[in-house]
Amino acid sequence: MTIRGQSFKLEEEPLRCKIIHGNTCQSRNLLRIIGIENVLRLNILLNIVPRNRLASIINYPYPINEYTRFIHYSYKEKTEKLPEDIREVRNLIQSVNLQTNATHIIASIDWGIEAIIIIRLSSNNNIVTQIDKILKKVESILKGASELTTLNSDDARFLGENTTIIVYSNISYLNGMTSMNDICQFINKRNEVYKVFRPLEYTLKPIELFNPQYNRLDSPIIQLESTYNEKLEEYLLKYLDKLKDLKYSLDYEVTKMLNGYLGEQLCQLQQQWVYLKNLYENDIKQLKHLINDVCYGRGDISIIDKTISPEKQNDFDDKFNKVTKNLNDLKEKGKLIRNLKEKKIQYCNVVEYGIDQIDNKITIEQKLVFDNEENRILYSNDHLIKINTKQFHTLLDNLCEQRRKHSEICLIYADFSYSSFELKDMMIVPSKRHSDENKKSMKEETLSSTSNIINILLLGETGVGKSTFINAFANYLTFNTLEKAQTSQPMVLMPVSFVTTVGDNFEEHTVKFGDVDSLNNEVFDRPGQSVTQRCKSYVFNLNDSDRKKLRIIDTPGFGDTRGIEQDDRNMEHILEYLSNFTHLNAICFLLKPNSSRLNIFFRSCLTQLFSLLDRNALNNIIFCFTSARSTFYTPGDTAPLVKKMLNSLSIGDVPFKKENTFCFDNESFRYLVALQNGIKFNDDEKHEYEMSWSTSVTQSKRLIDYIRKNVVVYHIEGNLQSMKYVQFEIIHMIRPILETMRNYLRNLILRTQDSVNVSLELYPKVISFPATICISCVPYSLLVGQFWIAKIIPHKIQNNHCTCECSLDQHISIDYKLEYKLSKKSFKYNQDKISDMLRELCHA
Ligand SMILES: [Zn+2]
Ligand SMILES: [Zn+2]
Known part of the structure; x- marks a missing residue:
């Protein structure tokens, strides 16, 4: 609307300023403090009226209590009004096109400055008294009653150090200010900078008053009773406050108490908070519709009653209480951690x-x-x-x-x-590091790159017995005879369980490896599903003169019950994992002898592997057969199948000869485990297993010898020129680049606000659990200084399901999260430099 009225100088007192204490009942309703009347307050709460300018005070994130102070300042400069004569107005209206649903016309506008300065004090009573004295001075400065225009430097510093200030105002420039002196200075110069004044208040009049012929297309026929307004407002404020209290506790108290520990639990709580917030927002949407229906005569008021009924509120309260309980538990844990630290x-x-x-x-x-x-x-x-x-x-x-x-x-x-x-x-468990040189220690190690390590990539179909093989292989390399293994403590790499049959009646026994005492738990791997879902490295010392180490890179088994897509996904993961290593000594395929057919993925696995590695790695391929006792330690019927498949490949000649083929027997290792589980065997069986143990020992040693003497080490580093590798590199760069750009933009905004001499810094933190981000979920908003940051909460996926209920393809896996800190220094680059860097990144 462009109708302009005349402006009038005001006669009433134009300047008002008062301090409101945070523990008064007035302070509970922020919108009421700034003098917004009932219906509008409800409309703001219901998101019918946007929460901008002063109304954004409803978003104030901190709890309001005895450590909160408000300074409400308003200065009315002038009023613009429509002409008094109604005929004049009608003429004006008829000159513009009024195809609108408008119900009211703005009859007058007040211009000026209005600001609510919310001051959060530190909870120290001595400081509070002093701050209150300083705030009295601020009040008189703002009223113009003092000779000063700003605080003296001591007062200003004391205030700056012990308070957090957030301003809500109709003047956007004031909204970014954090220093009381900047605010005072700006307000006291109001008359010098005439243009700063913005509309303060609008007075509305029904459109019919000016134009009786004007027919509104659709207008409400019923007005909600004021008691209803109050009830609804109370309901909405109650849960809004609860949400704020929880969030404050979560973002500031608990986060501080945990001091970096239990990141996963904290994330879960943040997710629970988002869930509550969504419930609340859905409620608002629903109420908005219902109220609309009632006002237009389409619905009955009893539906609104139901939505805010005591039963409904009880249910809501329960949900809030549960999250509060979890939060308190985590606080308790924070205290325990602090206690332990002391x-x-x-x-x-x-x-x-x-x-x-x-x-x-x-x-x-x-x-x-x-x-x-x-x-x-x-x-x-x-x-x-x-x-x-x-x-x-x-x-x-x-x-x-x-x-x-x-x-x-x-x-x-x-x-x-x-x-x-x-x-x-x-x-209490005494734990000694396995520093004894004679005893080989075996543990999962992070990726390290030393030429002293023999890297073996182990690939195979699910169910071929990779886990047992790794355990067995380590023990074959450690104990020359079964007897030695029996009298010593066998090496446990990962617990496995299997069924073994004994005696003439083929009695079945389930034996567990590693199940040595009552500490153990019942649940083991489910059949058909690979125990290993992600790659893992196992490193142990080879007991030889040059002290080499052996690393077995265990991979998810292919032939996954979830289908070929899962196999492809696993393969992608294997390639990515592999690209982090410096070198490979052997690529080992684990097979069973006497198979009637090969898994179809075998072929695809080889092809995909050689989309990352070049042909030189073909010579590093070896074949290992498990359970080969039955075929007298030969590959049996599997051999011709493998040969046929290899011949049909386009990646080059894969050697498949006696030299690079090794036959083991997992049975003798199983026998060892069964013995430890108290299962009895007869002498014949015993003899046979002893024989097969020593055969497996010979084969294991031949394998290590072959790798060390006959095979050239394949260097991964610098040899991954393929598209595949470039893909991984690019994928890894996307998030850091985007996050950096985003932070440059934030700092650019902070820069443009001259009053703010701070900058935002990023702190990436490695996530210790397999985490993803959900691209459908609303991010978690976190106030860092003056800046609302859309923080990513890592989601944990369990059993192919995420607690956020969004589908799995909306989740992208991540390995680090970001923390944000406010630096008191301003960003080290100037505005132009930041723009330059942003431009560079955009073209990267
Ligand atoms: Zn989601
Ligand atoms: Zn999720």
Whole structure:
């Protein structure tokens, strides 16, 4: 509308300024503070009226309490009004086209400045008293009652150090300000900069008043009673406040208390908060429709009653309480971690060490390898602490006592609360690092690159027995005879279970490897599903003169029950994992002898592998056959099938000869495990297994010899020129580039606000669990300084399902998350430089 009225100088007192204390009932309703009347308040809460300018005060993110102060400032400069004479107005209206649904006409506009300055104080009562005195001075400065136009530097500094200031105003320039002196200065110069004034208030009049013939197309016939307005407002404010309180607690208190620990649990809570927020927003949408229906006579008011009924609210409250409980639990954990820290006990969440239900006492100890030579680890969980607090404290004292005697030992608290491993009792476990040179230690290692490591990539169909093979192979290389293995502690790389048949009646027994004591849990791998879903590396020392290490790169088995697409996805993962290594010594295909057919994926697996590696790697291929005792240690019927397949390949000649073929027998290893499980065998069986053990030992040694003497090491680094590799590299760069650009843009915005001398810094953090981001979910909003950041909450996918209910193809896997920090320094580059860098990145 472009109708302009005349402007009038005001007669009433134009300037108002007052301080409101955060614990008054007035302060609870932010919209009421700024004098918004009932119906409009409800419309803002219901998102019918946009929350911009002053109304955005409803988004104030912090809780309001005794440590909150408001300064409400308003200055009315002039009023513009429509002419008093109604005929004049009618003429004006008829001159413009009025094809509109408008119900009212703006009759007058007040121009001026209005601002609510919200000051959050630190919760120290001495400071509060002092701040209140300073705020009184601010009040008189803003009123023009003081001779000063700004605070003195001491007061300004004290205020800056002990408060957080957020301004909501009709003047957008004020909205970015964080320093009280900047605000005072700006407001006191209001008359020098005439243009700063913006509309303050509009007075509306019904359109019929000016144009009785004007027929509204569609107009509400019923007005909601004011008691309803109040009820709805109360309902909406109640949950809005609850959401804010939870979020504050989550973003500031809990995050600080956990100090970087339990990132996964924190993410889960943030996700739960998003869920509550969605519920609330859906409620708003629904109410908006219902109210509309009622006002237009299409619905009954009882439906609104139902939506905000006590039953509904109880249900809502329950959901909020659950999240609050989880939040409080995490706060408790934060306190525990702090307590432990004071006692110099390191906290460790065992989930981050990959401990789950299939683990047992030995594998747990192997996984919990810390740097120190000697550790004392206390195993416990929240439940055990709760039912036996006294024991827990006794054990803690016990730990500290032990360190008093031996100052070199390191104390660790291993928290099993979040692991699927069921811990039955609290206990202290002494753990020694496997530093004994004669005893080979075996553990999962992070990717490291030394030429002293023999890398073997192990590929094979699901069910071929890769896990057992890895365990068996390690033991064959360690113990020359079965007898030696029996009298020593066999090496457990990963727990496996299998069924073995004994005696003339073929009795079936399930045996578990690694199941050495009561710590163990029942659940093992389900048949048909590969135990290994992601690649893992296992490194151990070869007991030879030049101290080489052997790394077996275990991969997801192909022939996945989820189909060929899953196989392709697994292969993609294998290639990506592989591209991180410096070199490969052997590519080992694990097969069973006497197969009647080969898995169709075998072929595709080879082709895809050689889309990453070049032909030189063909000579590094070896074939291993398991369970070959039945075929007298030959590949049996599988050989012609493999030959035929290899001949049909276009990738080049794959050698398949006696030299690069090795036949093992997993049975002798299974026999060892069965013996340890207390299963009896007769002498014939015993003799046979002893023989097959020594054959397997010979084969294992021949394999290592072959790799060391007959094969040229394939260097991955610098040899991955293929499109595939470029793809991986590009995919890895996308997110960092985009995140960097996004942060440049944020800093550019901060730059343009002259009053703000701060910048945002990115802190990437590696995520310790397999995480994804959901591109459908609304991001989590986090206020960093003055900046709302759309923060990504990592989602964890379990059993092909995400708690966010969005489909899996909406999820992209990530390996780091970002934290944001506000730096008191301004961004190190100037505006032009930032623009330049952005342009460069856009063309990268
Ligand atoms: Zn989602
Ligand atoms: Zn999700």
